Amino acid sequence: MIEVTGLKKKFKLTKDHKKNKLEKVDPREDKDYFHSVRDVSFQCAKGEVLGLLGPNGAGKTTTLRMISTALKPDEGTIYIAGEDIVKKPLFGRKSIGFLSGSTGLYGRLTVKENIEYFAKLHGMNKAAIKTRCDELFDLLDMHSFIDKRAENLSTGMKQKANIARAVVHQPAVVVLDEPTTGLDIMTTQTVIEFIKGLKAQGTPVIFSTHHLDEVALLCDRVAVINEGISCFDGTVEEFKQAGNSEELNQAFMNILTEKHNV
Amino acid sequence: MFEVYKKELKELLRDKKTLMFVVALPVLIFPIIFAVMAFISSQAALEADQKVNTYVIINGEYAQEFTDKVFYHKSFELYKGSKAFNTIEDLKAGVTAGDIDMGIYLPSNAVKTLDGGEQSKWQVVFNDAKSINFLFKRVKELAQEYSDVLQADKLKSFGIEESTHKSILNPIEVVKVDTADKRENLGEKIGGFLPYLLIPLVLMGATYPAIDLGAGEKERGTLETLLLTPITRTELVLGKFITLLTTSIASTTITVVSMGGWVAVALAFADLEFIKTAFSTLAVTDLLMIFVLLLPLAAIFSSLALAISIYARTFKEAQNYMAPLSMGVFFPIIISIMPNMELTAKTAFIPVTNVALAIKDIIKGTVDYTFVGLIFLATALIAGALLAFCVKWFNREDVLFR
Numbered sequence: 001m002i003e004v005t006g007l008k009k010k011f012k013l014t015k016d017h018k019k020n021k022l023e024k025v026d027p028r029e030d031k032d033y034f035h036s037v038r039d040v041s042f043q044c045a046k047g048e049v050l051g052l053l054g055p056n057g058a059g060k061t062t063t064l065r066m067i068s069t070a071l072k073p074d075e076g077t078i079y080i081a082g083e084d085i086v087k088k089p090l091f092g093r094k095s096i097g098f099l100s101g102s103t104g105l106y107g108r109l110t111v112k113e114n115i116e117y118f119a120k121l122h123g124m125n126k127a128a129i130k131t132r133c134d135e136l137f138d139l140l141d142m143h144s145f146i147d148k149r150a151e152n153l154s155t156g157m158k159q160k161a162n163i164a165r166a167v168v169h170q171p172a173v174v175v176l177d178e179p180t181t182g183l184d185i186m187t188t189q190t191v192i193e194f195i196k197g198l199k200a201q202g203t204p205v206i207f208s209t210h211h212l213d214e215v216a217l218l219c220d221r222v223a224v225i226n227e228g229i230s231c232f233d234g235t236v237e238e239f240k241q242a243g244n245s246e247e248l249n250q251a252f253m254n255i256l257t258e259k260h261n262v
Numbered sequence: 263m264f265e266v267y268k269k270e271l272k273e274l275l276r277d278k279k280t281l282m283f284v285v286a287l288p289v290l291i292f293p294i295i296f297a298v299m300a301f302i303s304s305q306a307a308l309e310a311d312q313k314v315n316t317y318v319i320i321n322g323e324y325a326q327e328f329t330d331k332v333f334y335h336k337s338f339e340l341y342k343g344s345k346a347f348n349t350i351e352d353l354k355a356g357v358t359a360g361d362i363d364m365g366i367y368l369p370s371n372a373v374k375t376l377d378g379g380e381q382s383k384w385q386v387v388f389n390d391a392k393s394i395n396f397l398f399k400r401v402k403e404l405a406q407e408y409s410d411v412l413q414a415d416k417l418k419s420f421g422i423e424e425s426t427h428k429s430i431l432n433p434i435e436v437v438k439v440d441t442a443d444k445r446e447n448l449g450e451k452i453g454g455f456l457p458y459l460l461i462p463l464v465l466m467g468a469t470y471p472a473i474d475l476g477a478g479e480k481e482r483g484t485l486e487t488l489l490l491t492p493i494t495r496t497e498l499v500l501g502k503f504i505t506l507l508t509t510s511i512a513s514t515t516i517t518v519v520s521m522g523g524w525v526a527v528a529l530a531f532a533d534l535e536f537i538k539t540a541f542s543t544l545a546v547t548d549l550l551m552i553f554v555l556l557l558p559l560a561a562i563f564s565s566l567a568l569a570i571s572i573y574a575r576t577f578k579e580a581q582n583y584m585a586p587l588s589m590g591v592f593f594p595i596i597i598s599i600m601p602n603m604e605l606t607a608k609t610a611f612i613p614v615t616n617v618a619l620a621i622k623d624i625i626k627g628t629v630d631y632t633f634v635g636l637i638f639l640a641t642a643l644i645a646g647a648l649l650a651f652c653v654k655w656f657n658r659e660d661v662l663f664r
Contacts, residue, residue, distance in 0.1 A: 012660065068490050071659055093492040104483030108276040109269070120265045121491035165487065 002067070002173045002204055007040040007076035009062050028228050035228060036062045040076075042223035042233040044173075044204040049195060051215040052208040053252060054225035060208040061100075063225065064177045067206065068098040080173055094122065097171035101181035103162050107151030111142065111161045114150055115168050122169035129168075136164040139197070140190070156187035163194050174198055176207035180214065192217065212248040226256055266493070266501025274471050274509065283470045284509050288463065288517035293524040310396055314339050315363035318347045318356065321370050328408040332366070337400055353387040364388040364397050449626030454599045456625060457618035458592075460514060464556055465591050467513025468506045468563045469584045475502045476571025477580035485662065495656045499568070503649060506564035514556060518549075548624050551634060555617050558638060561645035562613065563591075569652045575664050598622065605629070610636040613644055 010033040028035040037059040044050040054060045065071040067078055069089040078085050078092070085092025105114050112133065119129040137143050140160045145153060150161060159179075167174060176195070180188045195218050198205050209215065215222060215236070222239040224232040232242055232255050243251025274280045318341045322329035332338050341362050347353055353365025365387040384405065388397050417427050440447075479485035488498065566587060574580035591614060597603060598618035605619040616637045623629035655661055 065486075065663075070486055070489050071663070090492045090494075093490050096490070098487070098490050100486070102483045103487055106269070106273055106484060107482065108273045113269075113272075117265065117269050118487070118491060121488075121493055123492065 001043065001045045001079075001081070002206065003043045003077075003079040004063075004067065005041045005077045005079075007037050007063060007066055007078070008035070008074045009037040009059075009066060009071060010035045010074055026227075037066070037073075037225075038228040040225055040228070040230045042221075042230060044206055044221060046204055047199060047202040048220040049199050049205045049207070049218045050221040050223060051219040052206060052223050052225065053210075053212075053215070054208075055256065058225045059228040060225055061177055064098075064100075064175050064206070064208060067092075067173075068096055068175050069093055070098075094169065095172040097166040097169070097174045098177075099162055099166040099175075099179055100177035101179060101183075103166075105150035105153075105158060105161055105165070108149060110147050110149055111153070111157075111164075112146040114161060115164050118165050119168045124169060132168055132170070133164075136168065140164055140194070155183065156190065159183060159187050160190060163191070167198075172203070174203055174205045176205065178208055178210070180209065180211065212252060216248055224252070224255055231255060263493070263497040263501045263504075266498060267504050270475060270502060270505040271508065274474065274505065277474065280471055280474065280509070284467055284513045285516060288513055289520045293521060296521075297524070313337070315397060316341050316361075317364045317366065318353065318362050319366045319368065320347060320349075320353065321368040322366075324368055324370065325408060327411065328404060331404045331407065332401070335400065335404065337396070338364075350385060350387065357387055357389055364401070366401065443627075446626045446628060449622065449628075453622030453625035457595050457598060457621050460518070460552070460556065460621065461559065461595055461614060461618065462588070462591055463514045463517050464510050464560045465563045465567075465588060467510035468560065468567045469588065471509045472506050472564070472567035472571045473574075473577055473580040473584065475505065476568055477574040477577050478571075480572075480574075480662075481576050489662065496653050499649070499653045499656050502568055503561075503564055503652065506568060507560055510560040510564055511557065514560070515553075544625065548627075551624055551629075552621055555620055555634065555637060555641070558641035558645045559614065559617050562641065562648055565645060565648035565652045569648070569655050572652075572656060573661050573664070594618065605633050607633075607636070611640050613641065617641065 013029070013032055013034055026034070028038065040059065040063050042050065042052075052060050052063070062071065066073045066076075067085075069085060069092040072089075073086055076086070080092065080095045083091050083095075085095065105111075106117070109117065115133055115136070116129055119132065124132070137146055140163060142157075142160055142164065145157050148157075150158065153161065176191075179191050183191065192214065195205055195207065199218070207218075219236055221235055222232065223230060224239075232239060234242065236248075239255075240246055240248070240251050243254040245251040245254060274284075314336070315338055317332065317338050319329055319332065333340060341347075341356075343361060345352075345356065345361055347356055347362075347365060350365075350367045353362070353367060356362045356365060367385040367387065369382060369384075386398055386401050390398065413431070414424065414427060417430070418424065422430065442450075479488065489495075567584065570583045570587065571580045574583055594612065594614035595618045597612070597615045599622075603609065603615075603619065605616070605623050609619055610616050610633050620629060620634055620637050623633075
């Protein structure tokens with residue numbers, strides 16, 4: 001289970017940004033700071049898939065980066081298995097598997113070397129690495145290209161390698177930032193099957209997306225962020241009710257409009 | 263930390279560009295460049311030495327002995343064309359037009375002037391803008407020989423014995439008694455040049471791989487995944503830092519070994535006494551001492567290059583930031599070859615300059631080992647401080663996620 005409460009994160013505005021600013025258009029911007037995330041809370045239990053929704057620039061990536069410990073929140077807590085990973089980032093890194101659409105691989109290493117490298121950094125021993133790699137190569141059907149250099153892979157192969165890299169250490173929680181962006185149908189299907197597999201294993205999955213058909217297919221819960229603030233957190237059914245529509249797209253639009261007007 | 267080091271090294275060794283900069287460039291390209299430069303300059307000097315120059319002498323009959331000396335010299339050939347040369351302006355026009363290489367103008371009253379006890383002024387017209395030009399030197403030598411004869415004749419006409427001419431013309435002769443041995447003399451020359459070669463190589467061996475290890479990680483999208491592994495930032499920085507230290511030292515060692523090899527090859531085929539003498543003065547311990555001094559310098563460059571690279575957003579941006587560093591390293595080396603710059607307790611604390619001065623002293627065989635220790639300590643302290651800064655730099659979100 002992962003529980004996110006009251007997350008806040010601000011970034012100092014650069015001189016260039018201040019100089020080029022014509023008028024104050026974003027309510028999150030003050031004289032010196034951009035308050036990217038102002039108050040975000042949600043939770044995701046064992047075996048649940050949570051879809052993190054929000055318009056572009058809502059603060060989804062910043063939120064996921066805080067969960068993955070790449071960024072340190074200014075305020076708030078993130079509990080995984082009873083530990084606040086804001087205070088214990090190394091524990092968080094051992095517990096989380098992170099993947100985004102822009103994640104890269106080391107081009108001059110083979111797929112196998114890439115995955116083994118991250119397994120070693122996670123402190124796994126040789127025997128455990130071999131067992132886990134074989135398991136992942138079978139699961140993701142990767143045997144045909146594990147000895148190829150990453151720079152020579154197709155987009156689909158790269159994403160499979162990235163998935164394997166993200167979960168090689170068997171994380172307690174998996175965080176995916178727009179994992180299907182820019183992928184073709186076949187590769188998108190691989191990612192969807194992978195999330196289903198994690199759900200079946202009981203691993204909580206948080207993933208941000210703009211594709212509400214993926215939410216309908218995979219998610220048990222939905223959290224919506226707008227302008228850095230949580231404006232919904234609940235089950236998919238509750239989401240539909242709150243948005244006054246059976247259609248997820250419409251419900252999403254209604255929630256955003258309603259919160260904006262308020 | 264060692265996993266990061268092993269992986270970085272493996273990746274770098276598979277990068278053709280890195281291999282080009284760290285291995286191929288030092289092994290082949292530098293010696294080839296030096297060999298080609300030496301060949302071209304020696305050919306140019308040989309050509310200038312062997313060139314036969316066309317000349318004209320106006321009023322040559324007033325100094326027949328000199329005119330004959332020029333006529334019979336292997337480097338000169340009398341102009342046989344149809345143009346007439348009567349004035350200094352004609353000679354200038356002839357040299358500019360390429361009809362002659364040189365013109366000598368003797369005043370028409372040359373003999374009369376000398377007989378009257380006055381100095382005679384001869385003018386040599388030629389193009390002095392050419393980089394290698396032996397013309398003027400040779401004419402001066404011939405004129406000097408003629409002048410000596412005139413001088414001797416004049417003194418004899420005054421009744422002065424030939425045996426006393428020397429003491430009258432040069433009553434005092436100053437003779438140099440040099441306390442510097444051959445090694446010190448050669449060391450001064452080679453020792454000033456060596457830091458120009460070694461120190462930039464140490465830097466170059468670190469900068470190119472550093473761009474790949476910092477900005478390259480950002481551009482490829484691998485930095486974030488690396489930051490999310492349970493290794494500390496200190497371990498991460500140390501892993502990358504040791505990689506750069508390795509490439510920097512490896513690049514320098516390969517270059518020195520390769521150059522040594524090429525010098526040995528050159529000595530086997532040619533009689534280069536000067537180079538033989540210069541290298542025979544160097545002991546293995548001298549080379550080891552230079553290597554030891556370059557280690558903390560490599561650490562300084564590695565830390566700096568890594569800090570710059572991780573700040574840059576892209577490979578290209580990092581290359582732009584590295585450019586001033588590459589040029590800036592020459593400044594302290596230039597200071598080291600300035601007149602009267604010596605290794606002292608003060609200069610031992612000027613980064614880079616101190617190592618350059620020490621290398622010069624080591625080659626000369628006059629190094630003070632206390633200063634070597636002081637330099638090592640000072641450079642290592644700066645390297646340590648820069649490494650600590652690098653670790654701090656890697657902890658800043660505004661640097662990592664610019």
